[in-house]
Amino acid sequence: xxxxxxxxxxxxxxxxxxxxxxxxxxxxxxxxxxxxxxxxxxxxxxxxxxxxxxxxxxxxxxxxxxxxxxxxxxxxxxxxxxxxxxxxxxxxxxxxxxxxxxxxxxxxxxxxxxxxxxxxxxxxxxxxxxxxxxxxxxxxxxxxxxxxxxxxxxxxxxxxxxxxxxxxxxxxxxxxxxxxxxxxxxxxxxxxxxxxxxxxxxxxxxxxxxxxxxxxxxxxxxxxxxxxxxxxxxxxxxxxxxxxxxxxxxxxxxxxxxxxxxxxxxxxxxxxxxxxxxxxxxxxxxxxxxxxxxxxxxxxxxxxxxxxxxxxxxxxxxxxxxxxxxxxxxxxxxxxxxxxxxxxxxxxxxxxxxxxxxxxxxxxxxxxxxxxxxxxxxxxxxxxxxxxxxxxxxxxxxxxxxxxxxxxxxxxxxxxxxxxxxxxxxxxxx
Amino acid sequence: xxxxxxxxxxxxxxxxxxxxxxxxxxxxxxxxxxxxxxxxxxxxxxxxxxxxxxxxxxxxxxxxxxxxxxxxxxxxxxxxxxxxxxxxxxxxxxxxxxxxxxx
Numbered sequence: 001x002x003x004x005x006x007x008x009x010x011x012x013x014x015x016x017x018x019x020x021x022x023x024x025x026x027x028x029x030x031x032x033x034x035x036x037x038x039x040x041x042x043x044x045x046x047x048x049x050x051x052x053x054x055x056x057x058x059x060x061x062x063x064x065x066x067x068x069x070x071x072x073x074x075x076x077x078x079x080x081x082x083x084x085x086x087x088x089x090x091x092x093x094x095x096x097x098x099x100x101x102x103x104x105x106x107x108x109x110x111x112x113x114x115x116x117x118x119x120x121x122x123x124x125x126x127x128x129x130x131x132x133x134x135x136x137x138x139x140x141x142x143x144x145x146x147x148x149x150x151x152x153x154x155x156x157x158x159x160x161x162x163x164x165x166x167x168x169x170x171x172x173x174x175x176x177x178x179x180x181x182x183x184x185x186x187x188x189x190x191x192x193x194x195x196x197x198x199x200x201x202x203x204x205x206x207x208x209x210x211x212x213x214x215x216x217x218x219x220x221x222x223x224x225x226x227x228x229x230x231x232x233x234x235x236x237x238x239x240x241x242x243x244x245x246x247x248x249x250x251x252x253x254x255x256x257x258x259x260x261x262x263x264x265x266x267x268x269x270x271x272x273x274x275x276x277x278x279x280x281x282x283x284x285x286x287x288x289x290x291x292x293x294x295x296x297x298x299x300x301x302x303x304x305x306x307x308x309x310x311x312x313x314x315x316x317x318x319x320x321x322x323x324x325x326x327x328x329x330x331x332x333x334x335x336x337x338x339x340x341x342x343x344x345x346x347x348x349x350x351x352x353x354x355x356x357x358x359x360x361x362x363x364x365x366x367x368x369x370x371x372x373x374x375x376x377x378x379x380x381x382x383x384x385x386x387x388x389x390x391x392x393x394x395x396x397x398x399x400x401x402x403x404x405x406x407x408x409x410x411x412x413x414x415x416x417x418x419x420x421x422x423x424x425x426x427x428x429x430x
Numbered sequence: 431x432x433x434x435x436x437x438x439x440x441x442x443x444x445x446x447x448x449x450x451x452x453x454x455x456x457x458x459x460x461x462x463x464x465x466x467x468x469x470x471x472x473x474x475x476x477x478x479x480x481x482x483x484x485x486x487x488x489x490x491x492x493x494x495x496x497x498x499x500x501x502x503x504x505x506x507x508x509x510x511x512x513x514x515x516x517x518x519x520x521x522x523x524x525x526x527x528x529x530x531x532x533x
Binding site: 252283284285 | 490491493494495496499505506508509513514515518530
């Protein structure tokens, strides 16, 4: 064991400043660093953010790389560009949180102590969770597209693929950006059509859900789109293993789906340090029990959790992290002055869904209201249509890359309400 | 409004046949509902149903993976007990709402 006192980064005796520590400098962590830097008294609070990676990836862009819409270099920027001056940025791997001591251990041996901890360590695909997924066909005939490595390798594969059975499979229901597999499927249909080889490709969408999506109105609309595009949906398929020799997916109840090219969305898990710190919930997926409205840890009052790292029943998506960041900033300010945490996150998510051929649709929903048709963000004029396939929605999605780099990460206000608004939504009367 | 009649008692269910009030559940009702799914309930089924009801009562979101980690059954056994869509079917028979998949 190392002598912790030896590794202290700051000397407590000299420095009476309070410490706010953010773990993870992805979308959620970077937004929090910006918002807290703006709002906390700089004479009293020192903010530190830790991440193992120097690069920030524009993850919504990963979807477009296999189809040549974005080039790999368009989705990477140095993280440092988005972290405000005055916030300490530490590049190191997080080993463990010790909440009883208010300390975080880094792999280099550094120990950081904190008064308030914000955990924003996200989620990653873990193909190793499923037998045979990361076997001899991995990155040969089996790919993921939620990682930079996976999506760039898949792009190369699609350049020369001659066709056959393309299977898109979700290994779990709880995944990051739940609409991305649908978008991938729609874009693949358009990509092969435009390449003049759609007749050589059979597309199968194999999901553990009962349909293309979870919420009824959006599922009905998306199932219809699948049908129009001649995509076979195989629902209620819960993946047990992949047989690499026979090239088939096998479900827990013995169903089989053959593939020539498998695009997998592996089981998603929270960061390994969550497991090593024993912070995860009983699902064993390393997501942290978090109050779904205040975003405070259910166990430690000076720990807050945001974005994909939480176990709140909202989408794991950048839009959710963005709305959460607004709420969490207010609640941390309240916590500091020992006021009740009155700002409540409502589960708001807002997702553009690419449907191919330069069009897209849009959904907007929260914990209690499912995606509904209508106009967004303004009633009648939109300009976006909810649950409808339009060109404006596609341009909205492409424009978002600029918004992300220039406004969202650095915590600037966007013209979208934090809690979901019913304005413009069409509600059927029963 | 949809209802099920069991032993002369009217039990309210939603359009998909899930009980609206989990307190109206009885083991006998479960047997009757399981019969409609062609499932004959054994002690092992009831262990799972009771576990689901307990988790629901404490407000824990349910998933197939969580049942696989429960120590009661593994995922393959869960499928064998409630073939097809085990979580949807077992929740219906347990008298609890259809689990909302997280999105």
